[in-house]
Amino acid sequence: MKIYVSRINALKRTALSTVSPALLGFFVTFSGWVASGLASADIATRPELFLPTSLSLSEAGRLIEVSADGADEWFLSRKYDGVRAYWNGASLVTRQGNKISAPAWFTDALPPFALDGELWSATGQFSFISGLIRSSDDSRQWEEGWRAVTYRVFxxxxxxxxxxxxxSILKHYLRAHPSEYLKPIAQHRINSSKQLTSYFRKIVGAGGEGIILRNGALDYQTGRLESVLKIKPYSDAECIVVGYKPGKGRLQGKVGSLSCALLNHQKPRLFPELPVSSRTIIYLGSGLSDRERAKPPEVGAMVTFKYSGLTRHGLPRFPVFIRQRFSAREVRSLSLESQLYEAK
Structure with a gap:
């Protein structure tokens, strides 16, 4: 295991400046709670989960090649843009252990043993899933919404x-108890960087958010792992909306761009040339739909954006709005606002 860790660390030391960084520790701690169950007062035991490390496609390819003659067994799967959920054998909970309200007919299809996966409906429907998970009104519309959801287990x-x-334990269970709402995520054995690149392009080309690469030879582990890798076609980060720039021409009367403050705790890892002691503002115009320009995320909301490397000044290059991650109310409820982007 020490040899394996030293390999991946060596690759990271020689990585290019555009390589995706490791996942954001502090942000990840809260994301499942807010995105998928803040409204629920039911608190279950917080599950111990694994968290992936971000890596670029080129880095992952080199890792596959240097591992080819060892005991590692790498498997690739699609990364779904859903909400992570843990089934503890009795109830669905978020990363923080907040109970997710789901119809009885949905949870009745789940086995008596633990599962980890994503609640997902369709590509690009994260906001729909996030809203559905936070709701528990038990209405006909709420129940019909759940009819579009599947639990993608990894x-x-x-x-x-x-x-x-x-x-294989889940697959065996499904042979005896088939369900259209419970689906294991396909795992593909990867033996070369060429094979990795081919699968990556195929999955991303079909609308996938990225891929997850896992060393399948290892026993089950929790915590942040270098044996579980997240690979996306772009880097992403979060920021807080602090204002708006008005639109011009066709966008007259609408928002031209969001004025956003980068999160100070992300800077050392994502934007190391930027000072942590002062606020850094970027502008997100690209990626906003006409509907979002007419009704943009409110001031104080946390949004996710993607970017392509860094400028010579250390700022994210070509930032593009992806979606709202936390509402302003959710940010305030976690007391994150001043801690994350105000000058220290």
Whole structure:
């Protein structure tokens, strides 16, 4: 295991400046809670989960090649843009252990053992899923919304053996208890960087958010892992909306761009040339739909944007709005606003 860790660390030390950084520790801690269950007062035991490390496609390819003669077994799967959910054998909970309200007919299809995966409906429907998860009005519309949801499972926690042995337990269960709402995520064995690149392009070309690469030879583990890698076609980050620039021409009367403050705690990892002691403003115009320009995320909301490397001044190059991550109310409820982007 020490040899494996040293390999990936060596690759990171020689990575290009455009390589995706590791996932954001502080942000990840709160994302499941707010995005998928803040409204719920039901608190379950907080599950211990694994968290992936971000890597570029080129870095991942080199890792595959240097691991080819070892005991590592790399498997690739699609990364779905849903809401992560943990099934503890009795209820669905978020990363923070907040209970997710779901119809009985949905949870009745789930097994008596633990699962980890994504609640997902369709590509580009994160906002729909996030809103549905936060709601518990038990209305006909709410129930119909759940009819569009599937639970895409990528792990069977606390079972013995490697990844495929653990996933086989769910597949065996589904043979006896089939369900249209419970679907294991396909895992593809990867033996070369060429094969990795081919799958990556295919999945991203079909609308996938990216891929997850896992060392399937290892037993089940939790915490932030370098044996579980997240690979996307772009880098992404979060920022807080602090104002708006008015639109011009066709966009007269609408928002031209969002004025956003980068999160100070992300700077050392994502934007190391920027000072942590002062506020840094960027503008997000690209990516906003006409509907979002007419009714933009409110001041104080946290939004996610993607970018392509850094400028010579250390700022994100070509930032593009993706979606709102937290509402202003959710940011305030977690007391994140002043901590994350105000000057220290």
């Amino acid at each position: 792990e069977v926690p606390n079972q013995e053996g490697g990844l495929m042995a653990r996933m």
